[in-house]
Amino acid sequence: MQMVATVQALRVLLAAPRGAGKTIGLVPTMGSFHDGHLSLMRASRERDDVVVVSLFVNPTQFGPGDDYLEYPRDLERDARMADEAGAHLLFAPPEDEMYPPGDATLVEVTGDLTDRLCGAFRPGHFRGVATVVAKLLGIVQPHRAYFGEKDYQQLMVVRRLVADLHLPVEIVGVATVREPDGLAMSSRNRYLSPPEREAATVLYRSLAQARELVRAGVREAGEVLARARETIVREPLVKLQYLEAADAGSLAPVERICGPTVLALAAYVGNTRLIDNVIVEG
Amino acid sequence: MQMVATVQALRVLLAAPRGAGKTIGLVPTMGSFHDGHLSLMRASRERDDVVVVSLFVNPTQFGPGDDYLEYPRDLERDARMADEAGAHLLFAPPEDEMYPPGDATLVEVTGDLTDRLCGAFRPGHFRGVATVVAKLLGIVQPHRAYFGEKDYQQLMVVRRLVADLHLPVEIVGVATVREPDGLAMSSRNRYLSPPEREAATVLYRSLAQARELVRAGVREAGEVLARARETIVREPLVKLQYLEAADAGSLAPVERICGPTVLALAAYVGNTRLIDNVIVEG
Numbered sequence: 001m002q003m004v005a006t007v008q009a010l011r012v013l014l015a016a017p018r019g020a021g022k023t024i025g026l027v028p029t030m031g032s033f034h035d036g037h038l039s040l041m042r043a044s045r046e047r048d049d050v051v052v053v054s055l056f057v058n059p060t061q062f063g064p065g066d067d068y069l070e071y072p073r074d075l076e077r078d079a080r081m082a083d084e085a086g087a088h089l090l091f092a093p094p095e096d097e098m099y100p101p102g103d104a105t106l107v108e109v110t111g112d113l114t115d116r117l118c119g120a121f122r123p124g125h126f127r128g129v130a131t132v133v134a135k136l137l138g139i140v141q142p143h144r145a146y147f148g149e150k151d152y153q154q155l156m157v158v159r160r161l162v163a164d165l166h167l168p169v170e171i172v173g174v175a176t177v178r179e180p181d182g183l184a185m186s187s188r189n190r191y192l193s194p195p196e197r198e199a200a201t202v203l204y205r206s207l208a209q210a211r212e213l214v215r216a217g218v219r220e221a222g223e224v225l226a227r228a229r230e231t232i233v234r235e236p237l238v239k240l241q242y243l244e245a246a247d248a249g250s251l252a253p254v255e256r257i258c259g260p261t262v263l264a265l266a267a268y269v270g271n272t273r274l275i276d277n278v279i280v281e282g
Numbered sequence: 283m284q285m286v287a288t289v290q291a292l293r294v295l296l297a298a299p300r301g302a303g304k305t306i307g308l309v310p311t312m313g314s315f316h317d318g319h320l321s322l323m324r325a326s327r328e329r330d331d332v333v334v335v336s337l338f339v340n341p342t343q344f345g346p347g348d349d350y351l352e353y354p355r356d357l358e359r360d361a362r363m364a365d366e367a368g369a370h371l372l373f374a375p376p377e378d379e380m381y382p383p384g385d386a387t388l389v390e391v392t393g394d395l396t397d398r399l400c401g402a403f404r405p406g407h408f409r410g411v412a413t414v415v416a417k418l419l420g421i422v423q424p425h426r427a428y429f430g431e432k433d434y435q436q437l438m439v440v441r442r443l444v445a446d447l448h449l450p451v452e453i454v455g456v457a458t459v460r461e462p463d464g465l466a467m468s469s470r471n472r473y474l475s476p477p478e479r480e481a482a483t484v485l486y487r488s489l490a491q492a493r494e495l496v497r498a499g500v501r502e503a504g505e506v507l508a509r510a511r512e513t514i515v516r517e518p519l520v521k522l523q524y525l526e527a528a529d530a531g532s533l534a535p536v537e538r539i540c541g542p543t544v545l546a547l548a549a550y551v552g553n554t555r556l557i558d559n560v561i562v563e564g
Contacts, residue, residue: 102442160386
């Protein structure tokens with residue numbers, strides 16, 4: 001695996017395989033790798049001739065109170081892990097490479113896809129995501145790009161962006177990877193104290209319970225969500241930010257669960273904000 | 283020359299030459315061709331193996347009071363002219379091909395590049411331009427794209443967009459084409475009555491006069507602009523909207539003309555809004 005820090009160097013390295021008709025996969029990340037990231041890299045390795053992993057802690061998707069400065073960074077460990085997962089290129093640019101002097105361009109997906117769920121609590125977050133993803137797709141010009149379903153709203157925003165800008169890239173969503181007790185893998189899990197780590201299991205437990213209710217025939221979203229909320233509220237270390245049912249495609253609110261529906265939540269466990277979701281079929 | 287209306291059909295036609303290493307040029311237009319458009323097509327024909335002309339009257343760059351509905355449309359005539367100018371493909375999509383159902387993505391260049399000059403009088407205009415240009419670059423994936431210097435602010439916005447999103451395309455600016463009496467060619471010139479057409483010559487005359495003053499050594503932008511305004515104000519059919527001096531790269535305001543500076547204006551001639559500019563060197 002080769003590491004590059006500049007757009008120019010990356011383009012030089014990709015010119016030959018691209019010219020030879022090889023397919024290029026992009027796995028955009030903020031580093032601090034766990035098995036979720038590695039499963040994205042392996043998914044690309046299965047499909048693409050060249051696997052490019054980008055590692056950039058994107059400042060524009062963090063809000064003023066967010067953990068941009070504390071966000072875990074360990075390039076050496078990440079490089080080793082990406083190499084072992086089969087990545088060919090690790091693109092880890094400095095900030096002024098992604099946002100060149102005079103940078104002034106914003107990309108924004110508007111409406112239900114970004115107004116609701118996390119978008120309601122993190123103003124500007126998805127604009128930062130859309131902008132940096134557009135830049136990365138411009139830089140790498142991949143045939144496929146891989147995003148985890150754990151960040152479900154982000155995946156939908158990226159799919160919309162790519163459709164609307166007619167970008168010739170296939171967006172591949174990859175299933176959430178979970179710890180043995182069900183907690184969705186996240187770089188932020190390392191912020192959790194042992195009691196918080198234990199308490200955090202209630203998030204997926206409540207979603208799995210909701211999914212069981214739907215499978216058992218309950219169709220009223222309000223009823224399903226209320227039962228899940230009861231479970232979460234019994235965990236004093238967890239403070240729910242939202243738990244909602246949304247159309248799995250448009251993210252519009254859902255009252256009656258008929259088609260593919262995402263049940264998504266965000267919660268603070270101590271000071272750590274975690275998200276999770278499951279897809280249910282009505 | 284072949285005409286296509288869908289992204290899919292265009293991609294199919296471009297796949298073979300692209301795969302064979304041919305270069306692709308894009309000339310984005312709103313149709314109603316004049317010699318300015320034809321000079322863009324010829325510039326592409328000189329450099330590129332395949333010349334794609336797009337023709338789309340983009341609704342999102344028109345404001346509520348603008349001439350979207352009246353904007354001249356004559357596809358047959360345009361197709362003949364593009365063919366004669368050497369275009370290989372004319373891409374004339376319907377609106378829902380450019381803005382697919384559920385379209386929600388905006389691209390915006392912020393700051394001096396869009397706040398001032400025309401941007402101050404046409405809120406949202408350059409967001410519409412940036413969004414549709416990003417779409418066209420996504421669809422065609424050209425090696426070069428051609429824009430007229432008559433729309434100087436637009437050219438700068440597009441250059442910024444391409445730099446910030448790291449798009450692998452060269453933006454080529456092409457000199458303004460003028461009528462024998464100096465009036466910059468514009469699709470909107472056909473709105474002018476004969477007396478208005480005569481009066482409109484004051485626009486370039488005032489800019490040429492300003493350029494002479496700078497060449498003669500005048501460096502105070504205020505003085506140069508005041509003299510040009512005196513010329514324009516003597517023409518009763520013309521109502522100046524703005525006349526400003528701006529840094530030719532950043533479009534930041536300029537008080538003393540030292541480096542490359544654009545002198546740009548917009549004016550109503552009767553009910554028709556026209557723009558023009560010249561570049562001067564301090």
